[in-house]
Amino acid sequence: MIKIHSTKKLFAKLPLDESGILTNKLVNADARGTGGSPLGSWHANLLTLQRHNCILFVHDAKSFLVFPANG
Template sequence: MIKIYSTKKLLAKLPLDVSGMLTNACVNTDARATGDSPLGSWLANLLILQRHNCILFVHDAKSFPVFPANG
């Protein structure tokens, strides 16, 4: 399972249930199983660029940034 740690600013925008898990229908419940992933853990931060909400992911160990593009 990939672990994504979010900042308080991003967490306030996410739809979470009582246990702190995402409530979005696209979340696969099988992916919530415990276990390590080769992709490791990531840090996520909310950025606002020209009035658009954007998320920046940074790999926890390698400090590799990923900024997904919206086609």
């Protein structure tokens, strides 16, 4: 399972249930285990660029940035 640590600003926008787990149908219930992942853990921040909400991901160990683009 990939762990994504979000900022308070991003956390406020996420659809979470009472236990803090995403309620999105795309999240597989079997993937909620405690096992590690080769992708590791990430930090995510919500940015606003030209009135659009964007999420910036940073890998904890490698400081690799991912900024998804919407074509």
